[in-house]
Structures are given as C-alpha cells and as structure tokens.
Amino acid sequence: MAYKISDECISCGACAGECPVGAISEGDGKYEIDADACLDCGACAGVCPVGAPAEG
Numbered sequence: 001m002a003y004k005i006s007d008e009c010i011s012c013g014a015c016a017g018e019c020p021v022g023a024i025s026e027g028d029g030k031y032e033i034d035a036d037a038c039l040d041c042g043a044c045a046g047v048c049p050v051g052a053p054a055e056g
Contacts, residue, residue, distance in 0.1 A: 002038035003045065004056030005031050015044035015053055 005015070009030035016024040016031060023037035024044060033044070033053065044053040 001055055002035035002040060003033050003042070003053045004035075005033055005044075005052045006054060007052075008050045009052040010050055012049065014047045014049065018043040018047045 005024075007030065011026065011030055013026070013031070016026070019033075020041065020043060021037050021039055023034040023039075024031055025034070026032075030052070035056075040055070045051070
C-alpha cells in the first residue's frame, strides 16, 4: 500500500529528496505522493521531521 502524506506536513521538502522514484511533489499546502509510483519503501517517513508520511 502506498504511503500518503498527512495534514501534519510542514512543506519542508525533506521527503521529496529521499524518494528513489521521484513519487513526491509539492502540492497545494503540503507535499503529495503519487500512489502509482510509490514503492512503499518508507524512505520518506524516515526523514520527515513531523512524521507526516505514513502507510496509507
């Protein structure tokens, strides 16, 4: 199951740089994960300072 970014996101961009497939992009007010591209690797969750990315 793909990761999703919650409303806790502070738009710091740390997660986007860690995604090995580039599935994370800046959205309107928070970052978003393309569920079709997400590998469910958890790299984004490991670097997020507020724990916004989680398995969806």
